[in-house]
Amino acid sequence: MFDVVDSARRLLVVDPCADCLTLLPELRSAGWEVSSCAVDSVAPPPCDVGLLRLQTAQLARPERIKELIRHSNTEWIAVLSPDALRTKGVGDFISEWFFDFHTLPFDVERVQVTLGRAFGMARLRGRGRAINEELGSELLGQSHAMEELRKLITKLAATDSTVLIHGESGTGKELVARTLHRQSRRSRGPFVAVNCGAIPEHLIQSELFGHEKGSFTGAHQRKIGRFEAAAGGTLFLDEVADLPLDLQANLLRVLQERQLERVGGTQAIPVDVRVLAATHMDLEKAIAEGRFREDLFYRLNVLQVETLPLRERPGDIPLLADYFSQLYSQEIGRRPRRFSDDAMDAMKAHPWPGNVRELANRVRRGQVLADGRQIELEDLGLSRSAPTAPALITLEEYKRRAEYQALSEALARYADNLSLAARLLGISRPTFYRLLHKHGIR
Structure with a gap:
């Protein structure tokens, strides 16, 4: 209505x-x-x-x-x-x-x-x-899962704690980070995003922490790193699992001491930054394989957000597709196209391995290729043949996710009083600690 x-x-x-x-x-x-x-x-x-x-x-x-x-x-x-x-x-x-x-x-x-x-x-x-x-352009979707995600972000934004955002590629981890920043008390400060996997290994330390003039060949002047650039605001470390182990140690030290030294410098510089980190990797598996520091994991994993793959919220596809149709029609210089029934059915059935990013690219392609008033499934590069439905997760996995979410929300509300957090969940404090350890929280 x-x-x-x-x-x-x-x-x-x-x-x-x-x-x-x-x-x-x-x-x-x-x-x-x-x-x-x-x-x-x-x-x-x-x-x-x-x-x-x-x-x-x-x-x-x-x-x-x-x-x-x-x-x-x-x-x-x-x-x-x-x-x-x-x-x-x-x-x-x-x-x-x-x-x-x-x-x-x-x-x-x-x-x-x-x-x-x-x-x-x-x-x-x-x-x-x-x-x-x-x-806006942050967290599109009207499914129950997206409503719950927005509620969780609102709670986490009120704190200044580190948040670890986990999810598949293309599920909007940076958009979650930007929303956390916009809703936080640091919203007037800068938001600085760093893709840890896109910076050459020999430049990462200088990019994050800055360097002094003459500290290495080519360092012709002092450079402010991303930590200092984000002072008073938020630093987002995307794909943090791609950091080399020696840089992980340096990052841990900065997070613990809240100060850094530029490359080639001797002066400790205090930093007032909220750190948000994201990864699509299983960090616990990376720890077991010796590719990620366990102490850094616990420092980053204070609060958690899980972004859902698009295949788990197919009800959001029509709204997302319409949004991207309007967005790219302005870029291409054509009127927004509607989607044929076949195209919409195909989008709802598609497994979306590339998630929202893939949907955006297919709608852009459809806007360019469509000849008539509607975008057909051929314009999207999709087939009428229905793909095999993804396997349902087990009941145990549902329980694990529910426990993890409940613990995270309780911690977000009572981060400084674990007794109240346990009472909120209706469990004893020892049980609360046991569950935190079980899920690798804190």
């Missing part, structure tokens, strides 16, 4: 012709609020539906019409003569940019039906845009 804030139906008539002017009194009687403007108007009035007189001369140079439609966020109906309808390429142009068309002279009853359908679609699209604007 829609929240009815404004029941008015606003119609904008662009470059009205004589036939349009005779039609307007009947449309006003039917409840339309009608305004008009020229096609080259700098600031056309806001509207729900637009009626545009399309003439042969305009079809030769359609850029101004495209610009008007692209920036209007509404549904448009083309009005043209039978002769103009026979112009070469006019069918493709109308299909690309207009909701519908009407040839002169007007059939008043048919016009009102078409306007009504366009108004319904405009309100539907407006509803989708409102949802996207409300959620």
Whole structure:
């Protein structure tokens, strides 16, 4: 159901012709609020539906019409003569940019039906845009899992503790980190993101901690590292498991002492930074294999967030696909395409090994390749054959995840009082400690 804030139906008539002017009194009687403007108007009035007189001369140079439609966020109906309808390429142009068309002279009853359908679609699209604007570009999704994730982030943002974000590639770990920063008391400070796996090994220490002039060949001047650049704000260490072991030791020391030394320097520099770290790797396995320091793991793993793969929240796919369709239509310079039923079914059935990042790329591809009003599954590079459904996780795994989540939320609420945290969960303090040890928390 829609929240009815404004029941008015606003119609904008662009470059009205004589036939349009005779039609307007009947449309006003039917409840339309009608305004008009020229096609080259700098600031056309806001509207729900637009009626545009399309003439042969305009079809030769359609850029101004495209610009008007692209920036209007509404549904448009083309009005043209039978002769103009026979112009070469006019069918493709109308299909690309207009909701519908009407040839002169007007059939008043048919016009009102078409306007009504366009108004319904405009309100539907407006509803989708409102949802996207409300959620922003951070954590799109209306599934229960995403609602729970947003609640958890709100709780964790209120603390200054280190957070370890774990999840598959493409599940939005950096978006979680940015949301934590935006909702924290450090939101006015900088957010500095570092991809630990993308920096050459011989430069990582200098990138993180900075260096003094002359400390090594090529160090022609002092450089401030990412820790100092994030002072008063948040430092996000993406793919932290890719750090070499010697750098892990240096990172641990900075986290413990809250101060650092630049490469080639001797002065201890205090740092006021909240550290968020992320990885797609199993750190406990990496510890067992000697690739990650156990003491650094416990220093980073104070609070935890698990990002869910897209295949575990298929109900969010329509909203995400619509969001990316609108986003990339602006980049490509085309109107947002709807998705055919086959395309939507295929997206819901696809296992999404690349997660949201893969969905975004496929929708971008669909916007480019689509010929008609809709994006078809072939445009997305998907097949009609339904893939094998992923195996259900065991009941024990569900229990483990539930315990882990409950412990994390209790710690987020009562990080400084473990007795209260245990009481919140209805368990004894010794049991609480045992479960923390079992799940590798604290």
